[in-house]
Amino acid sequence: MLSVDHGMDPLLKRPFSIHRLFGDDVQILYRLAGKGTHILSGRNKGDILDAVGPLGNKFPPPGSGDKTILIAGGIGIAPIFALAEKLKNKEILLFYGAKTKEELLCTDQIKSLGIDPVISTDDGSCGQKGTAIDALIKHLIRHPSLVTSHRLYACGPRPMFKSLSLLAKKHNLKGYIALEQHMACGIGTCLGCVINTVDGYKRVCREGPVFPLEKILWE
Amino acid sequence: MMKINLSVNLGKLKLKNPVMTASGTFAYGKEYSEFVDLDRLGAIVVKGISLKPMKGNPEPRICETPCGMLNAIGLQNVGLKGFIRQQLPYLKSLRTKIIVNILGNSIDEYIELAENLESAGVDAVELNVSCPNVNKGGIAFGTEPVVFAELIKSVRRHTSLPLITKLSPNVANIKVFAKISEDEGSDIISLINTITGMSINIRSRRPRLANITGGLSGPAIRPIAIRMVWECYRTVRIPIIGMGGIITAEDAIEFFLAGASAVAIGTGNFVNPKATLDVLDGIRAFMAGEGIHSLKELTGGLKW
Numbered sequence: 001m002l003s004v005d006h007g008m009d010p011l012l013k014r015p016f017s018i019h020r021l022f023g024d025d026v027q028i029l030y031r032l033a034g035k036g037t038h039i040l041s042g043r044n045k046g047d048i049l050d051a052v053g054p055l056g057n058k059f060p061p062p063g064s065g066d067k068t069i070l071i072a073g074g075i076g077i078a079p080i081f082a083l084a085e086k087l088k089n090k091e092i093l094l095f096y097g098a099k100t101k102e103e104l105l106c107t108d109q110i111k112s113l114g115i116d117p118v119i120s121t122d123d124g125s126c127g128q129k130g131t132a133i134d135a136l137i138k139h140l141i142r143h144p145s146l147v148t149s150h151r152l153y154a155c156g157p158r159p160m161f162k163s164l165s166l167l168a169k170k171h172n173l174k175g176y177i178a179l180e181q182h183m184a185c186g187i188g189t190c191l192g193c194v195i196n197t198v199d200g201y202k203r204v205c206r207e208g209p210v211f212p213l214e215k216i217l218w219e
Numbered sequence: 220m221m222k223i224n225l226s227v228n229l230g231k232l233k234l235k236n237p238v239m240t241a242s243g244t245f246a247y248g249k250e251y252s253e254f255v256d257l258d259r260l261g262a263i264v265v266k267g268i269s270l271k272p273m274k275g276n277p278e279p280r281i282c283e284t285p286c287g288m289l290n291a292i293g294l295q296n297v298g299l300k301g302f303i304r305q306q307l308p309y310l311k312s313l314r315t316k317i318i319v320n321i322l323g324n325s326i327d328e329y330i331e332l333a334e335n336l337e338s339a340g341v342d343a344v345e346l347n348v349s350c351p352n353v354n355k356g357g358i359a360f361g362t363e364p365v366v367f368a369e370l371i372k373s374v375r376r377h378t379s380l381p382l383i384t385k386l387s388p389n390v391a392n393i394k395v396f397a398k399i400s401e402d403e404g405s406d407i408i409s410l411i412n413t414i415t416g417m418s419i420n421i422r423s424r425r426p427r428l429a430n431i432t433g434g435l436s437g438p439a440i441r442p443i444a445i446r447m448v449w450e451c452y453r454t455v456r457i458p459i460i461g462m463g464g465i466i467t468a469e470d471a472i473e474f475f476l477a478g479a480s481a482v483a484i485g486t487g488n489f490v491n492p493k494a495t496l497d498v499l500d501g502i503r504a505f506m507a508g509e510g511i512h513s514l515k516e517l518t519g520g521l522k523w
């Protein structure tokens with residue numbers, strides 16, 4: 001949870017994933033969304049901002065024999081890239097979708113990890129036209145057995161998770177997703193960030209942000 | 220060094236200092252132990268407790284608004300038994316007062332809660348009257364003077380614990396409710412609870428909260444809270460716990476001057492998890508700087 005300013009508006013801290021760690025330095029990769037992130041983008045080197053973290057859980061590592069499929073939609077690449085970096089010597093299939101070519105980030109770094117990502121853009125300006133899930137579906141049709149033996153890890157917007165859940169149900173895929181939710185405290189006290197699961201409401205900031213895909217009940 | 224007395228007597232409830240937490244913003248205390256030494260707090264007021272556990276509202280439950288936030292948590296809580304078993308032992312191990320905010324759908328439920336909590340050994344109960352009364356078509360207890368009076372009178376008869384009534388600001392004249400609280404046997408009043416509000420996403424044309432409306436809190440409501448504390452201070456003799464948008468010690472001192480004897484920090488804990496102790500230290504520093512020895516010199520010290 002990062003405070004973008006010292007004033008009263010915006011009031012609340014913003015939640016961000018840890019993108020990369022270099023010694024004591026924490027790097028975040030963020031998208032300009034609204035007021036808070038715009039203020040953040042005007043910050044200069046040496047500015048001091050309050051932060052609380054790290055908070056919540058992490059992606060559980062895949063089993064030793066597991067192959068992994070990573071799926072990133074938009075800024076969901078921030079934690080997915082971090083995971084790819086950690087898993088570097090494993091066999092990884094990465095599906096990465098963004099709105100346009102300009103919004104694709106880290107593609108060179110991804111390639112330098114030895115991963116050849118399946119890129120898609122909504123407008124077709126780079127890679128396949130469509131979403132990362134569309135690309136995954138195409139892949140599934142071509143290699144059905146291959147995919148079901150993989151473990152999924154995904155981060156992206158809600159609509160992406162919803163179509164991923166449907167797909168996962170149909171093909172009996174298992175995996176983990178990192179969710180976003182509006183947050184006030186970030187430490188489990190306000191009960192503002194809950195998501196509905198088969199085990200009742202769970203706090204995204206505390207029990208999450210990573211949940212088993214099949215546990216989430218989408219509205 | 221100058222001797223500063225920060226202790227306050229809220230009727231028979233004695234606190235070592237005037238800084239408490241606002242219900243629903245501090246969970247059951249433990250989560251904040253990583254950030255603050257809980258023993259230093261004047262009191263911990265825990266999340267509202269009902270007889271049976273409550274699931275709460277669908278999401279999204281919160282949204283940020285200018286200098287504030289809206290919430291519609293829906294009173295999610297572990298229920299009386301869960302609280303006494305899982306949360307209270309830890310809270311009782313702390314060297315601070317434990318105050319339990321209670322909520323019911325009927326007067327009988329409030330009574331049962333107060334009786335059980337008294338036997339369980341809490342230090343005080345705070346009536347959250349901002350919940351719908353199912354026997355009266357769901358109108359909140361805190362907005363209808365007759366049921367409000369009945370509720371306080373009935374709970375008073377069944378408990379000897381210090382009784383705090385938490386006033387709702389969603390009324391035309393808060394002085395009426397302050398007076399009823401005093402007349403029916405409340406030892407203390409606390410105010411304000413959140414102000415009902417609403418926010419709309421103009422692109423989707425949908426409300427930003429699943430519950431459509433929610434309670435506004437944070438600095439945005441502070442001027443209203445200050446005005447209401449001042450009105451109540453001029454109306455009743457029982458002590459007042461002031462809250463609404465306190466982030467810093469200066470904010471707290473404003474509440475004292477308006478007439479509060481103690482203050483509670485709510486949304487401020489989200490902004491700064493150490494807010495409670497920063498406020499406490501700031502109050503002490505302010506008093507030292509101004510040559511004020513006792514909080515009594517501040518409470519109601521408004522000049523006009």
Ligand SMILES: Cc1cc2nc3c(=O)[nH]c(=O)nc-3n(C[C@H](O)[C@H](O)[C@H](O)COP(=O)(O)OP(=O)(O)OC[C@H]3O[C@@H](n4cnc5c(N)ncnc54)[C@H](O)[C@@H]3O)c2cc1C
Binds near residue numbers: 017018032033078181
């Ligand atoms: C666990 C987690 C990890 C995240 N990691 C990243 C990341 O690595 N990079 C990145 O760019 N973004 C990330 N986000 C989303 C990021 O928090 C929002 O984009 C950001 O809060 C928007 O703030 P704003 O003031 O610019 O937008 P505004 O729309 O002006 O914000 C208004 C309010 O809504 C909240 N809000 C708006 N959008 C979101 C959202 N998608 N998720 C949660 N709260 C939101 C804000 O925090 C703020 O309280 C993450 C969110 C969560 C929950």
Ligand SMILES: Cc1cc2nc3c(=O)[nH]c(=O)nc-3n(C[C@H](O)[C@H](O)[C@H](O)COP(=O)(O)O)c2cc1C
Binds near residue numbers: 440
């Ligand atoms: C997330 C949240 C949950 C709350 N839950 C309760 C509650 O359970 N019972 C209650 O009496 N007040 C509850 N409140 C109201 C606060 O205790 C307080 O009266 C109000 O937020 C104003 O203070 P603040 O501006 O410092 O937050 C809640 C407020 C928030 C923001």
Ligand code: FES
Binds near residue numbers: 189193
């Ligand atoms: S943000 Fe407050 S409980 Fe998760």
